[in-house]
Structure formats: structure tokens, C-alpha cells
Amino acid sequence: MVLRMGMIGGGSCLSIGQTHRLAAQATGEIELVAGVFSSDPERSRIAGAAYGVDPARAYADLPTMLAAERARSDGVDFVSIVTPNHLHYPATSAALEAGFAVMSDKPMTARLEEARQLRSTIRQSGRPYALSYTYSAYPAVREARARIAAGRLGDIRKIVVEYAQGWLANPSAGEQAAWRIDPARAGVGGCIADIGVHAFHLAEFVSGLRVSRIMADLGAVVPGRALDDDCAVLLRFENGARGAVLASQIEIGQGNGLRLRCDGEKASLVWQLDDPHCLTIHRIDGSTETVRLESSGAVVPAPFEVQHADGYMDAFAAIYRDFTAVLRGEEAPLLPGADDGLRGMAFIETAVEASRANAGWVDLVV
């Protein structure tokens, strides 16, 4: 049975919506049939045509789409939300209330309070909801999680995730940058919400541990910025392990430098996006094991973003495969959902406030 997908956003050629469409298609079970691809009706219409969507189903706005799709016997089964952050909360709430399942891109919302509200709405709706924390779906990352869960590293002592980009060192980096540095559209966090939250999710996902306290130092380094573009956050995990999220978008020359290191009492492991199918394990006896986990099955070329090319589409497709399983009523325990989204928003907002107040160590309260 083909699952019918609607999309909110994704109307510009560099937008992540393009990746969502290809990843969904790569499952062999999903077809994009409707959408509001832009806030501008004409751009929505043009993008719909480029996606091969029936012109009658390239809508001008979300209420019109939800009403029309509800009324159709072949209406969409779920909606993917790939707009700038400020629309995640209203669009997800409206789609759930209209009875549709939702796949949302991260962060869950623009503000923590919205995420709290949204988690209640998701629970009350009973509809499937997932978040595309893409990096957690690389086979090597899932293998890292499995090994740690099986005790192969022993007790975890330290987790450091670094995510370095350079494109926002440029004060005017284009349309995709414009909303990311605007609090009205990005929300309470800049870099911390754009990429720091990926790093935070990876730290908790791979270790299976929850962060209980943080100490944050966030900077708006490029003059005139209202939101952070460079972040250092120390972490304390519930078991006492130490860690850090280092996320920056002003490191000139860095494309998409994501690197995770997890140290246990018996061994450590390293995973990095530069070689994403490889997991390196260093043991306390001095031996090193290198594990290669190739693609998860969906071989689709990435449409853009050279630095993302290797394995990125496969990981995205793995998220969509898990989501189709949930839509069929099956379990997909590794698929990120509302609890992960809410923890991510707590991380973002607590870090922003604590850094602003120079508060030192603070509890991470969800």
C-alpha cells in the first residue's frame, strides 16, 4: 500500500524538503501528492509542479490544504513539516488536530513552552509523530548505541560531540541564513537550535544516558547578530559522566564537521561524518577495532550539499522507513519522537537563558 505524503515548506531548491521527498520516495512506500510548499501561493504552485504534484493539490495555505485533504477519499496519510522553525508548532498542531500523522524536521518548536504543549497534543491525538534527527539513523551511529547498551564500553565516563560549520561567518549568507539569524523565525536559539540540538540528541541517543545539568557559554560572534552563532555547553549526565557539545557556524573552512567521541571504562568509540560508515573502537588493552557499516539499503544520490553526500540520503531514508513502520502500527524504537523533541527544546532554551544570565551550572528541566 502506498502512503500519501503532504509537505509544508520545501519550495526552494536548496531546502531540506527536497531531501525529505527523495528519502520518502526511496522507501518505495511513499508518494508526495500534496503540499503548501511556500508562503507565497505562486511559489507553492511552481514548486508543486516541479515535484510533479497535481496542480489542484499545490495549496496556497495550510488550512485550505488540511480541509481539502480531509475531504478526499485519497487524502494524505501524513504531513512532513520542513519550514523554518517558527512554523513547526502551529503547523504540527493543526495537522494533528485535522487527524494527520506528522513527520517534522528539528527543532521540535521555536520555544520550550510550545514543545511542552505540543507533546500533550501529540499524546492526546494518538497520531504518529516523528522528528528527523537524521544523524541518529546512520547505521554506524545505531551500532554505536547498540554496543554501548550491550556494555561493550563499560560504564560511560565522557561524551563529546562537536559540530563545526563555517557558512555563517559570512554576515550575509543568503536566504537560508536569513531566517536562521532572525529570532522571530528561528526561535530562541541560533546555532544551538540549528546544529547544537543535533549534537545534543546524538550524545543522549548513542550513550542511552540523559543529560541532567549543563553549563553554557553561547556567543553571537558576528556583529549585529541577535542569536548565537558559536556555542560551548558542558554536560553532566545522570550517571555522573561528563561531556560537551561544541557547536559553531563561524568556523571558516568547516563544512559539516560532526564528530562524536564516547569514553567508557573499558573502551572508547569515535564516529565522524567525514567517514560516516566507520566506527572506531579503542580498547583499554591498546587494541583498535574499525567497523564498517555500509548503507542501510536505500541508494539515492543526495540532491545537493556535497558535504552531506555520503550516507546522508540513506540515513534520511532510514528515518522514513521507520516512520512507515509506525504508520502501519509497528514499533520503531529508534525513531526520534516527541520526548526527544522536548528534551532538545529544553537543552536549547536552558542553554540560551543560562548563558545570557552567566548562571554557571544549571539543571536541565524538561
Ligand SMILES: NC(=O)c1ccc[n+]([C@@H]2O[C@H](COP(=O)([O-])OP(=O)(O)OC[C@H]3O[C@@H](n4cnc5c(N)ncnc54)[C@H](O)[C@@H]3O)[C@@H](O)[C@H]2O)c1
Ligand atoms: N534534519 C536535518 O539534517 C536538517 C537539515 C537542514 C534543515 N533542517 C530543518 O529544516 C527546516 C527548514 O530548513 P531549510 O534549510 O530547508 O530552510 P529553507 O529556508 O531552505 O526552506 C524553508 C522552506 O519553507 C518555505 N516556507 C516558509 N514559510 C512557509 C509557509 N508559511 N508555508 C509553507 N512553506 C513555507 C520556504 O518557502 C522554503 O521553501 C528547519 O527547521 C531546519 O532546522 C533540518
